[in-house]
Amino acid sequence: xxxxxxxxxxxxxxxxxxxxxxxxxxxxxxxxxxxxxxxxxxxxxxxxxxxxxxxxxxxxxxxxxxxxxxxxxxxxxxxxxxxxxxxxxxxxxxxxxxxxxxxxxxxxxxxxxxxxxxxxxxxxxxxxxxxxxxxxxxxxxxxxxxxxxxxxxxxxxxxxxxxxxxxxxxxxxxxxxxxxxxxxxxxxxxxxxxxxxxxxxxxxxxxxxxxxxxxxxxxxxxxxxxxxxxxxxxxxxxxxxxxxx
Amino acid sequence: xxxxxxxxxxxxxxxxxxxxxxxxxxxxxxxxxxxxxxxxxxxxxxxxxxxxxxxxxxxxxxxxxxxxxxxxxxxxxxxxxxxxxxxxxxxxxxxxxxxxxxxxxxxxxxxxxxxxxxxxxxxxxxxxxxxxxxxxxxxxxxxxxxxxxxxxxxxxxxxxxxx
Numbered sequence: 001x002x003x004x005x006x007x008x009x010x011x012x013x014x015x016x017x018x019x020x021x022x023x024x025x026x027x028x029x030x031x032x033x034x035x036x037x038x039x040x041x042x043x044x045x046x047x048x049x050x051x052x053x054x055x056x057x058x059x060x061x062x063x064x065x066x067x068x069x070x071x072x073x074x075x076x077x078x079x080x081x082x083x084x085x086x087x088x089x090x091x092x093x094x095x096x097x098x099x100x101x102x103x104x105x106x107x108x109x110x111x112x113x114x115x116x117x118x119x120x121x122x123x124x125x126x127x128x129x130x131x132x133x134x135x136x137x138x139x140x141x142x143x144x145x146x147x148x149x150x151x152x153x154x155x156x157x158x159x160x161x162x163x164x165x166x167x168x169x170x171x172x173x174x175x176x177x178x179x180x181x182x183x184x185x186x187x188x189x190x191x192x193x194x195x196x197x198x199x200x201x202x203x204x205x206x207x208x209x210x211x212x213x214x215x216x217x218x219x220x221x222x223x224x225x226x227x228x229x230x231x232x233x234x235x236x237x238x239x240x241x242x243x244x245x
Numbered sequence: 246x247x248x249x250x251x252x253x254x255x256x257x258x259x260x261x262x263x264x265x266x267x268x269x270x271x272x273x274x275x276x277x278x279x280x281x282x283x284x285x286x287x288x289x290x291x292x293x294x295x296x297x298x299x300x301x302x303x304x305x306x307x308x309x310x311x312x313x314x315x316x317x318x319x320x321x322x323x324x325x326x327x328x329x330x331x332x333x334x335x336x337x338x339x340x341x342x343x344x345x346x347x348x349x350x351x352x353x354x355x356x357x358x359x360x361x362x363x364x365x366x367x368x369x370x371x372x373x374x375x376x377x378x379x380x381x382x383x384x385x386x387x388x389x390x391x392x393x394x395x396x397x398x399x400x401x402x403x404x405x406x407x408x
Contacts, residue, residue: 222299223259223260223299
């Protein structure tokens with residue numbers, strides 16, 4: 001006799017999963033690259049003392065999260081300008097330095113003249129750093145904008161800050177930049193620069209000749225890799241705890 | 246003015262050059278790593294063994310990731326020139342070192358090479374190999390003064406406990 005074992009067991013409906021978008025911001029951890037100590041034989045005490053000073057400065061001035069390719073507006077204290085402040089808007093080309101000497105270079109073309117200013121993140125003269133446009137580029141280093149057509153480096157000085165939501169990922173702009181005719185300041189087509197953001201309009205032979213300088217063994221050289229994941233986590237926890245106080 | 250002094254300074258450089266191009270340096274170390282994985286204990290000049298040790302340990306770290314990892318497979322494919330050793334690396338060596346977090350090799354210096362160059366040699370072995378150990382730990386003999394005094398003390402205590 002085919003019979004069910006009594007009435008079917010009551011299965012309650014699955015509980016609704018509430019995805020709180022504001023909670024997800026805590027999942028995206030960003031640690032500014034100047035906190036990560038470089039590989040070397042220096043005493044870690046130096047880095048921890050520097051980190052304390054950096055956190056002290058960050059409590060006074062809020063330094064936003066930014067990458068290479070963002071468009072920033074920086075106001076610095078200038079004794080010779082009327083209003084005593086000077087504002088510069090530009091695209092971040094490069095972030096360099098570790099610790100308190102961390103710098104970033106902003107580039108803009110003003111009245112047909114390319115201008116690059118290297119600011120120090122922890123300079124006490126800097127009064128405000130404002131992110132106008134969020135956008136990551138394909139490379140870590142946009143120095144090739146010097147040899148690109150000037151339209152790619154011009155940004156409106158009175159640009160309004162673009163509003164962005166906290167929890168979204170930073171968008172990557174896959175723009176391929178067109179270059180001025182050669183000669184360039186550096187041979188950007190060579191593989192050691194590893195640039196993905198240029199639209200090379202060079203003939204095929206030149207591209208093949210540039211590949212002669214490629215070093216295919218470099219990716220297998222294991223001792224050159226610097227794994228920073230654990231260091232980053234430790235420092236991120238430390239920095240966050242200090243900033244919350 | 247001597248402009249070539251800058252070329253002779255090597256402050257903070259950790260990699261030895263081994264008198265050749267960077268490609269030939271990696272090829273040399275690659276052969277040594279392959280030999281180590283095959284024989285598990287090899288003798289070679291001290292400097293080469295010292296350079297190769299870091300690469301061998303990192304290779305085992307990559308192997309611990311498992312052979313489904315694409316990067317680990319590419320690394321093993323480059324570093325082991327004899328392809329049957331890739332199987333040995335992932336199936337024998339990686340499980341052997343799974344419980345340990347690091348330091349999979351032991352390097353000891355040997356008397357200089359017997360040939361004309363008298364090179365400083367070293368032996369490197371993977372821990373847990375099937376050969377007899379390189380260093381036999383010698384326990385203290387019973388005839389030393391301290392051991393004799395301790396033995397006398399132990400016997401006194403046993404006599405006092407019995408009485």
